[in-house]
Amino acid sequence: MKLYTYWRSTSSYRVRIALALKGLEVEQAAVHLVRNGGEQHGEAYRALNPQERVPTLVLDDGTVLTQSPAIIEYLEEAFPLPALLPADPVLRAKVRAVADIIACDMQPLHNLAPLTYLRRTLGQAEAEVSAWIGTWVGPGLQAIETLIGEEAYCFGETPGLADVFLVPQLYAAHRFGVDLGAYPRIRRIEALTEKHPAFVKAHPTNQPDGE
Amino acid sequence: MKLYTYWRSTSSYRVRIALALKGLEVEQAAVHLVRNGGEQHGEAYRALNPQERVPTLVLDDGTVLTQSPAIIEYLEEAFPLPALLPADPVLRAKVRAVADIIACDMQPLHNLAPLTYLRRTLGQAEAEVSAWIGTWVGPGLQAIETLIGEEAYCFGETPGLADVFLVPQLYAAHRFGVDLGAYPRIRRIEALTEKHPAFVKAHPTNQPDGE
Numbered sequence: 150m151k152l153y154t155y156w157r158s159t160s161s162y163r164v165r166i167a168l169a170l171k172g173l174e175v176e177q178a179a180v181h182l183v184r185n186g187g188e189q190h191g192e193a194y195r196a197l198n199p200q201e202r203v204p205t206l207v208l209d210d211g212t213v214l215t216q217s218p219a220i221i222e223y224l225e226e227a228f229p230l231p232a233l234l235p236a237d238p239v240l241r242a243k244v245r246a247v248a249d250i251i252a253c254d255m256q257p258l259h260n261l262a263p264l265t266y267l268r269r270t271l272g273q274a275e276a277e278v279s280a281w282i283g284t285w286v287g288p289g290l291q292a293i294e295t296l297i298g299e300e301a302y303c304f305g306e307t308p309g310l311a312d313v314f315l316v317p318q319l320y321a322a323h324r325f326g327v328d329l330g331a332y333p334r335i336r337r338i339e340a341l342t343e344k345h346p347a348f349v350k351a352h353p354t355n356q357p358d359g360e
Numbered sequence: 361m362k363l364y365t366y367w368r369s370t371s372s373y374r375v376r377i378a379l380a381l382k383g384l385e386v387e388q389a390a391v392h393l394v395r396n397g398g399e400q401h402g403e404a405y406r407a408l409n410p411q412e413r414v415p416t417l418v419l420d421d422g423t424v425l426t427q428s429p430a431i432i433e434y435l436e437e438a439f440p441l442p443a444l445l446p447a448d449p450v451l452r453a454k455v456r457a458v459a460d461i462i463a464c465d466m467q468p469l470h471n472l473a474p475l476t477y478l479r480r481t482l483g484q485a486e487a488e489v490s491a492w493i494g495t496w497v498g499p500g501l502q503a504i505e506t507l508i509g510e511e512a513y514c515f516g517e518t519p520g521l522a523d524v525f526l527v528p529q530l531y532a533a534h535r536f537g538v539d540l541g542a543y544p545r546i547r548r549i550e551a552l553t554e555k556h557p558a559f560v561k562a563h564p565t566n567q568p569d570g571e
Binding site for chain 2 (some may be wrong): 199200202208212214215216217218219220222223226227238239241242243245246248249250252253254256257258262263266270271273277280281284285288289291292295296
């Protein structure tokens, strides 16, 4: 398998964590989202991914998979162990809901494209952009803090799907200067993952294209 | 089961379609997102859904499920027939990717909260808000048009998960005045679903709280 990735993309980071947790080695191809006007907009990459976004996972038979949540569900189904989701449908829904809060209500609003639009098209200054980011990140983290339990990770004693989405979101929160003081459960999980080999391996600064 | 829903919320609409396709009858509780400053912010509802968003599905044993993608995956696992996803993991990933384009890259950006923020906090006029919406809806639909096939529905001869997400997105696109002329496959699917009983039943204007 070959993963098209960008070191600082939180969507790419999710897939890297899932691959590392499952012990899967993949070839990585860096797509620089800023340099050269954005390498994701080049013709060769667009043929792989019509959305011109990362990540893209190409399977050994050439099949192209896009969208990090769909890719991670694929990895869970094709490589079931270690499991990222519990077996019970209700518990699976609770884990997925936390991933969805991040994937649907937080990250899309502070993704590169909307922030660039706020800055360039709507002429917003950095203070306004920061306030925008905080408007989505704070309530999202607050909801997650309420929904996760008291176990070591978000749901259980080993890392799962919710942790795969949460850790990149925390990386983004730090980058954007969001204070995590109000979320003790989340900070406890973050501290644990900082020492976990799969999370360390997947971290942006440990990537070949990391700057 | 009891579904907390708002007639015009596309996330609620997705869940209503999935329930109808599976032939599941649920009690509906309307949560008016605009009236009274937004009923989703009331104390009773916040206790159910800490994100103060719709939909919320309460199971017969009182279990509370949130986030429409997680709820729909739960319905698929708890009530497998008729299936909304194919059996093959690669095909499942392709179907889910189309749903994710909508759930992660389109709807979050034209959801009520960000549009209200653009208008009230950033003081943007309706022309600017429309341009913002078009920036996310157009490329998303273009990518979906490329990724879906030539079968009756997005993937296959019966409606599936991608259709469950696509139809509410098209409802939003019409509401926002987005031209669908460039997407013939999508328009063909839309025409088919307009005559499908489950999609008709789930349509916003056919809800008890529809205005």
